[in-house]
Amino acid sequence: IRIMSSQSPFIRDKAYIGGKWVAATNGGTFEVKNPATGEHLGVVPDMTESDAVFAIKTANEAFQSWKSTLARERTLLLRRLDQLMHEHKDSLAKLISLEMGKPIKEAKGEIMYAASMLEWFAEESRRIYGDVIAAPTKSKRLVVIKQPLGVASLITPWNFPCAMITRKAAAALAAGCTVVVKPSEDTPYSALALAQLTEEAGFPAGVFNVITSSRSNAAALGHVMCTHPMSASISFTGSTEVGKILMREAAEGIKRVALELGGHAPFIVFESADIDAAVVGAMMAKFRNCGQACVGANRFLIHSSIYDKFCSKLADAMKSQLVIGDSMDESVTIGPLINERAVEKVEKHIKDAVDNGASIVVGGDRNSRGNNYINPTLLRDVKPSMLMCQEETFGPVAPLIKFDTEEEAVSIANDTRSGLAGYFYTTNLLQAWRVAEALECGLVGINEGLVSTVESPFQGFKESGIGSEASKYGIEEYLEKKTICFGGL
Ligand code: ADP
Numbered sequence: 001i002r003i004m005s006s007q008s009p010f011i012r013d014k015a016y017i018g019g020k021w022v023a024a025t026n027g028g029t030f031e032v033k034n035p036a037t038g039e040h041l042g043v044v045p046d047m048t049e050s051d052a053v054f055a056i057k058t059a060n061e062a063f064q065s066w067k068s069t070l071a072r073e074r075t076l077l078l079r080r081l082d083q084l085m086h087e088h089k090d091s092l093a094k095l096i097s098l099e100m101g102k103p104i105k106e107a108k109g110e111i112m113y114a115a116s117m118l119e120w121f122a123e124e125s126r127r128i129y130g131d132v133i134a135a136p137t138k139s140k141r142l143v144v145i146k147q148p149l150g151v152a153s154l155i156t157p158w159n160f161p162c163a164m165i166t167r168k169a170a171a172a173l174a175a176g177c178t179v180v181v182k183p184s185e186d187t188p189y190s191a192l193a194l195a196q197l198t199e200e201a202g203f204p205a206g207v208f209n210v211i212t213s214s215r216s217n218a219a220a221l222g223h224v225m226c227t228h229p230m231s232a233s234i235s236f237t238g239s240t241e242v243g244k245i246l247m248r249e250a251a252e253g254i255k256r257v258a259l260e261l262g263g264h265a266p267f268i269v270f271e272s273a274d275i276d277a278a279v280v281g282a283m284m285a286k287f288r289n290c291g292q293a294c295v296g297a298n299r300f301l302i303h304s305s306i307y308d309k310f311c312s313k314l315a316d317a318m319k320s321q322l323v324i325g326d327s328m329d330e331s332v333t334i335g336p337l338i339n340e341r342a343v344e345k346v347e348k349h350i351k352d353a354v355d356n357g358a359s360i361v362v363g364g365d366r367n368s369r370g371n372n373y374i375n376p377t378l379l380r381d382v383k384p385s386m387l388m389c390q391e392e393t394f395g396p397v398a399p400l401i402k403f404d405t406e407e408e409a410v411s412i413a414n415d416t417r418s419g420l421a422g423y424f425y426t427t428n429l430l431q432a433w434r435v436a437e438a439l440e441c442g443l444v445g446i447n448e449g450l451v452s453t454v455e456s457p458f459q460g461f462k463e464s465g466i467g468s469e470a471s472k473y474g475i476e477e478y479l480e481k482k483t484i485c486f487g488g489l
Contacts, residue, residue, distance in 0.1 A: 007041070008095045008189070015045045015212045016195035018058040019205025025050055030214035032188060035101040035372050036327055036336045044188045044212045052180075052224035055209045059151040059178040060230040062206025067148050067176045071126045074174055078122035080201040085115040092162060092193055097327040099187045100158050101335040101372070102289055104328050114163035116454040117170040117470065124475050125174035141486040146479040148176030149256055150232030153225035155246070157238045158338055159292045161187035164237045165194055167458070167469045168258075169208065175478035177232070180209045182221050184238075186338055188212040219245075226250045233258070235477065237294075240418070240463050247466075258467035258477045260294065261460060262392045263420030265441070266413035267297035267449075270406070271305050273425035274447070279313045281449030282398065285423050287322060287376060288450075290334055291396040292342075294464075295421035295443060295452060299382075299389050300400045301409045307402050311380050314398065315361050322376045322396075324367050336372035337395055346374050346395035349388040353399060358382045363396075384412050392418070406431060414440045419461030423449060 013029070014021035023029075028046035033039065045051070085092065093107035102110070133142040152172040156164040165181055172179050183191035191210045198208040213221050222242075226234050226249035233256035236246050240261040250257050267285055269278045285297035302310050325332040337343050343366065350364055363377035374395055382389065382399035389399065403409045413422060422439040425447050426432055436444050442459035445451040452458055457468035467477050 007098060008091060010091060010095045010193035010196065011042050011189055012192055012196075013043055013045075014192075015047060015051070016192060016208075016210045017051075017055045018062070018209065019199065024048065025054075030185065032099060032186070034098050035186075035338050036370065038370075041098060041189070044192070046214045046217055047211045047221065048213070048217055049220050049224050052182075052211055052221045053228060055180045055211045056151055056153070056224065056228045056230050058206045059180050059209050062204060063148075063150055063178040066178050066204065066207050069176065071128065074125045074176065075122045077201055077203055078118050078125070078170060078174060081197055081203075082115050082118035082122060084197045084201055085111060085118065088197070092190070094328070095189050095193055096161055096187075097335070099189050100161055100338060101327050103332045103335050105330055105333075106289060110160055110163050113454070114166040117163070117166040120454045120470070121170035121174035121475065124171070124472065127472070128175070128475065128479065139487055139489045141489065143484045143486070145482050145484060147482055149478055149480050150177060151230055152177040152179045152478055153231045153234045154179055154181045155222060155225065155234070155236045155238065156181065156183050156191070158184035158186035159289060159294075161190035162194065165191055167474070168235045168237075169194075171469070171474040172235075172478045173207065175475050177478045178207045178209075180211060180225065180231070182211050182213065182218070182225065185213065185215045185218065222246055223249055226255060227252055229253065232256065233478065235467075236260070243465070256477065258469070259465040260458065260469060261420075261463060261465045262418055263294040263296070263460065263464055264299065264392050264416045264418035265295060265297050265421040265423065266299050266301055266439070268301040268409050268413060268424035268435070269303060269306065269310055270409070270424065270426040270428065270431060271303045272427045272431075273306070274427065275306060275310055275313060277447060278310065278425040279317050281423060281425065281445070281447070282314055283317055283321060284449035285445070286398050287334065287396055290337060292338065292394050294392075296394075297398070297423060297449075298392055299384075299412070300398055301403050301412055302400050303409075304402050304404050307400070311361060311378070311400055315378050318362050318376050318378060324369060324373060324375070334376060334396060336370060337374060338372070340371055342394060343372055343374050346393055346397060349391070349393050350377060350379070350397060352387040353379050353382055356383065356386055358386065358399065384415065406435065410435060410438045414438075417463040420464040421445070421451060423451075
């Protein structure tokens with residue numbers, strides 16, 4: 001295997017199918033760049049339909065023996081993979097920073113989160129239970145067993161290039177499925193690094209496969225993954241728009257579908273809240289990953305009695321804590337956005353807000369470091385009708401909206417087709433229960449700005465998704481129930 005760059009031992013120019021490092025059959029490649037500098041990192045195969053079909057067939061062949069491995073064999077392999085991720089933590093984190101720009105400290109955090117999925121599902125593979133059910137007649141006995149679905153097709157985004165793969169793949173592999181991963185065109189190297197580690201861990205050939213393509217071939221690969229008869233399921237994390245396309249395509253073959261789509265999280269600060277704690281939570285929920293997380297707070301709803309105080313404390317925290325700079329520097333907290341298109345969207349949202357009466361408290365413009373850098377921005381006097389309250393901004397922008405009553409806050413919070421995360425701060429116990437139950441979203445943080453852990457399920461309401469990842473529920477997405485009826489007793 002040719003090492004393409006001196007920057008990381010994990011940068012390579014081949015995809016991974018059936019335990020082999022392969023080029024696209026037509027020889028096509030595409031370029032991967034560092035979003036911080038625009039620097040060329042390397043090229044990877046620009047695969048097409050026939051490569052995707054080959055990967056699925058190969059995974060299906062591997063499934064024939066993988067499905068009957070002992071749960072404990074899968075446990076040991078996943079555990080070994082977890083160990084390897086820990087051993088290579090620093091270089092895997094560096095790879096994430098190189099290909100998508102997140103600060104190195106956060107990239108290390110992502111690797112730990114990604115590895116926690118391997119550790120968790122290593123154990124869960126031994127906790128797949130069935131049922132014995134009371135039969136309706138004396139001559140029968142009823143048993144329910146669970147079996148792996150088959151080939152799990154996974155399509156993943158660039159914002160958490162490693163963790164979004166392991167959150168799906170660890171569950172699939174633990175269940176006894178084989179996988180074909182199509183990573184984002186922006187971040188193929190983290191997926192290929194995982195492939196390399198599965199090989200080192202001793203996974204049989206064909207159990208974990210990675211196919212890469214440019215944006216222009218993504219739809220063709222996605223189509224094969226959603227419709228090929230040997231692909232048993234499609235699991236996707238990314239935009240709601242693409243999620244809808246995939247769900248439509250999967251309908252043709254009645255495939256199992258799991259979707260984690262866009263969010264539009266409200267972050268509510270009630271009158272009784274500990275404002276300093278709310279500021280700490282807001283910093284976490286907003287500026288992690290430079291605002292590029294689907295659970296990121298997108299709309300701040302602040303009670304009118306504490307609005308000015310919260311605004312000035314958040315402004316102070318942003319000025320004193322956020323450091324823009326080289327992603328490889330441990331003290332940096334804000335890196336570039338993924339590309340210029342992302343920066344343009346953020347600018348459009350800021351302009352729309354300002355044109356309609358909002359004012360800029362902090363930031364509001366690009367940073368001189370480079371084209372993809374935008375200064376962390378705080379806006380006040382934002383109205384729910386403004387563009388940034390209608391669409392996910394996906395950048396480091398905190399818009400503050402004022403409210404007077406709990407009903408009003410909940411109504412604004414729920415006035416969206418998204419329903420992934422929601423956060424609120426209060427010290428009123430009854431309000432805490434009421435609002436937690438009233439928010440139409442799959443993850444709720446009460447006096448907490450970080451809600452995603454391996455132990456608890458991750459899911460969206462409404463157009464934010466279908467199915468759960470992580471936790472004891474995550475493995476169910478990759479299992480089929482089977483009723484066995486014994487008769488003639
Ligand atoms: P983002 O806008 O954040 O890049 P996307 O939903 O566009 O989010 O991309 C997430 C993943 O979906 C990437 O791996 C991308 O290549 C893939 N993708 C984009 N368009 C399609 C499509 N039409 N069919 C299948 N996959 C797609």
